[in-house]
Amino acid sequence: MRRLSLIIALLLAMSVVAGCLNESQSLSTSPGATLKPKQPSREELLEGLKEIKQFTFIDNTSLRLNMTIMQGNLTQRQRVTIVYNRRGYLDFTERKAEINITTIVFPGGTSASTREIIVGDEVYLFLGGEWFKLDNETFGTSKSLILNMTWNYNIVNFTMKYLSREPYRVEFKNGTQFLYYNITYEDLKTMFENIMGRTLNMTFNLSNGVLELRFKGTTLVGGRMGYKLKVHMWVERFGQKMEAYESGAVYEEFYITDINVKKRVEVPSSLHA
Numbered sequence: 001m002r003r004l005s006l007i008i009a010l011l012l013a014m015s016v017v018a019g020c021l022n023e024s025q026s027l028s029t030s031p032g033a034t035l036k037p038k039q040p041s042r043e044e045l046l047e048g049l050k051e052i053k054q055f056t057f058i059d060n061t062s063l064r065l066n067m068t069i070m071q072g073n074l075t076q077r078q079r080v081t082i083v084y085n086r087r088g089y090l091d092f093t094e095r096k097a098e099i100n101i102t103t104i105v106f107p108g109g110t111s112a113s114t115r116e117i118i119v120g121d122e123v124y125l126f127l128g129g130e131w132f133k134l135d136n137e138t139f140g141t142s143k144s145l146i147l148n149m150t151w152n153y154n155i156v157n158f159t160m161k162y163l164s165r166e167p168y169r170v171e172f173k174n175g176t177q178f179l180y181y182n183i184t185y186e187d188l189k190t191m192f193e194n195i196m197g198r199t200l201n202m203t204f205n206l207s208n209g210v211l212e213l214r215f216k217g218t219t220l221v222g223g224r225m226g227y228k229l230k231v232h233m234w235v236e237r238f239g240q241k242m243e244a245y246e247s248g249a250v251y252e253e254f255y256i257t258d259i260n261v262k263k264r265v266e267v268p269s270s271l272h273a
Contacts, residue, residue: 039170039177040218042163048218049160053093056258057155059086063195065231065248072240081106084195089263090154095120096265097150117265118150124268131268141197149194153187155254159213159220176214176221183209188227195250196231204231222255 040048061084069076083106088099097118104111115126123134123143134143151157162181169180188206196202209227213220231246 039172040215042167042179044218045215045220046160046163048215049156049163049220051260052156052220053260054089054091054258054262055156055256056089056261056263057087057254057256059088059155059252059254060084061086061195061250061252063248063250065246068245069242070245071237071242079107089265090150090156091262091265092156094265095151098263098265099150116146117268118147119265119267121147122267123147124271126268130272131270132272145190145194148190153190153194155223155256156220158187159223162211163213176216179213179215181211181213183211183225183227185209192227192229192250201235202231202233204229219259220256222253224251224253226251 063082063084065080067078067080069078083104085102085104086099088097090097097116099116099118100113101116102111102113117124117126123146125132125134125141134141134146162183163179165181167179167181169178171178171180185206188209192204192206196204207228209225211223211225213223215221226249228249229247232243233246234241234243236242
């Protein structure tokens with residue numbers, strides 16, 4: 001599921017939570033890249049994006065944390081990596097989407113899979129062999145956040161948002177144009193809450209957000225983003241407070257595999273009562 005905080009809460013309860021990455025995985029510019037002045041302008045790139053009616057994508061995100069867990073006079077230091085893979089399809093004209101999600105937690109390699117179908121402003125979630133129609137009470141998951149991420153923070157619309165601004169660096173290599181942007185704190189916060197959810201007692205600080213966009217001609221082919229984070233989380237266990245201090249990074253890479261190839265998305269025929 002999107003709410004990886006539920007996984008972390010379970011790990012905390014088992015005292016097996018962890019973290020990884022002593023340093024944030026940063027986005028460096030491509031080795032050997034050269035500046036290329038006569039590439040499509042940002043206005044031309046934006047016009048190309050406006051022609052996208054449907055697209056299929058692959059998105060791989062990793063959350064890597066160093067964690068210090070404290071309960072009473074006990075302190076435990078561990079590491080965890082949560083890998084979050086999405087394969088999806090969005091249709092802007094019919095306002096439909098279908099996304100397959102796999103979450104893997106390391107160490108251990110425990111995995112969970114689910115599917116989302118979104119039709120207009122309705123969200124359907126496949127869990128445990130059954131389809132559920134989502135509202136804001138289902139699994140403690142924010143329906144409004146999922147809709148916001150789907151229709152406003154998808155790869156195409158997020159790219160359009162930043163492409164309307166001046167990048168801090170532009171490069172060209174092997175027929176691909178690379179544009180680099182600093183991600184606003186507001187966008188970092190929205191994306192972080194999409195990963196972690198809002199269900200735990202938690203404070204956090206996010207920094208060093210970088211977005212890389214890749215174009216071949218006027219066609220968006222993919223990109224990367226990353227940012228650093230510091231998180232303080234706490235839960236009550238057996239009447240005693242357990243706290244976790246986490247530092248690390250989120251790293252994401254995404255690809256567009258098909259553009260304007262229409263696929264069928266339907267409301268599930270059977271729903272959990």
